[in-house]
Amino acid sequence: MDMEHQFTHLELFIPEETEKGSEIKGSNSYRFMCPHAGQFQCKLTNLVFKMEGKGEVMYRIVSWDTHPMDGLAHMQPIGPLYDINCIQGLVSHLYLPHCEIMYEESKVHLAVAHFTADSVELIQPLQVTNTHVIIDIQGFSLFGLLLNKMFGSSCINAQVLLFYKKMTDRGRRKKLHIHLLPMIVSVDEVANRQNDFRNITTSSKCQLIPGRKYRPKCEHKFQPQDETFDRNCGPNYHPTFEVFLEAEVEEITIGLLDKEGKEVWEPRLVVLTGNWNCGTHINFIIIPTNQRGATLEVQQSAKTFLGFQTLLSIFSW
Structure with missing residues (x-):
């Protein structure tokens, strides 16, 4: 060598x-x-x-x-x-x-x-x-x-990425996106394209076979029922599965099964409350009480890196 x-x-x-x-x-x-x-x-x-x-x-x-x-x-x-x-x-x-x-x-x-x-x-x-x-x-x-x-039909090192969002409908439901991706895909690259969804950090490593079908192991409603894993390396990263949750749900147990029902990503508890993670953007619209016609838009972008947090606020009238 x-x-x-x-x-x-x-x-x-x-x-x-x-x-x-x-x-x-x-x-x-x-x-x-x-x-x-x-x-x-x-x-x-x-x-x-x-x-x-x-x-x-x-x-x-x-x-x-x-x-x-x-x-x-x-x-x-x-x-x-x-x-x-x-x-x-x-x-x-x-x-x-x-x-x-x-x-x-x-x-x-x-x-x-x-x-x-x-x-x-x-x-x-x-x-x-x-x-x-x-x-x-x-x-x-x-x-x-x-x-x-x-x-190209053998196992590769892969990852399961989770992105979560509270929906704006009357029921205040929640949605969880599941991404099945090769391990070499950067989490930051994926997060940049998720708009209002935030990344939930969990142990994501697994081994998957390109061309094989997989499905979530989950008690909640999800779509589609199964999907083929492919080598999606960008630059677009669409969710593989969508999981729909009621407003009161604060945690979910979720795993991944192959077409024979074998666990390929062991079920784990995912908490849907807590701090916003790296790459999340939260937009607030505030109406000042002393200026009814004015709108103060505050955009807060929080990014955590190497244990430090940078917080940026932009004010525009």
Whole structure:
């Protein structure tokens, strides 16, 4: 094994997030100002850049749908498609995260698609670890991880994400969205597209098989009755299931079953009360008593990160 590409002296960074240049509403672009040469891992996407020096890297997740894979019908995307830009030569190696349960014989069936203005090429990995596929890069554009379709029906590392909202109907009912997603999908990326829904943090890890049907284990009404799990890596993240709850429900026990009724995500207690989590936006409309015609709009955005909470209030008359 080539030790040059191991995760030695890996530095974790938090990128600057911006919607500038994003083709999908709520989808962020990321900016990394590298201070020096070394290996750097993005906390939000798990991308790793091997940097040759100081400089700026811009990247975002885009849709596979708008980038046809001509001549690659035997391959399937198994990760996000990244649009990466920086000065030529600044990044020497790119580490693309994956969620495959790797065996030595399966590594040879992985490849990376590199899209340029008028073509797509396959790049063979320099190395495959349990978490990343490592490639040598000469130029930048779009990069995405592919797997031969003949070997894509086994378990992958996945996650069950829960998002909750109080509905505005007269009954004050509640709705819980269940998302079945590959483990490499960023919770922050999903939360950015959920509008008024808040993420409920729970132990989300599981192993699912793409193409297989699953259903919630739950005593409350939900739809659909079952759904096929696929490798949805963005940039859109629609809920897999919707669970409808009465107003008085403050906790729910929920799990996940396969089509044979076997538990693949053990039932757990989920509490629907408490503080708002990272990425939640709460809007208040306040009418001042001394100005009947004026409206004070207060938007509070609470984001918790590394144990600290940042609270932003914007007032407009």
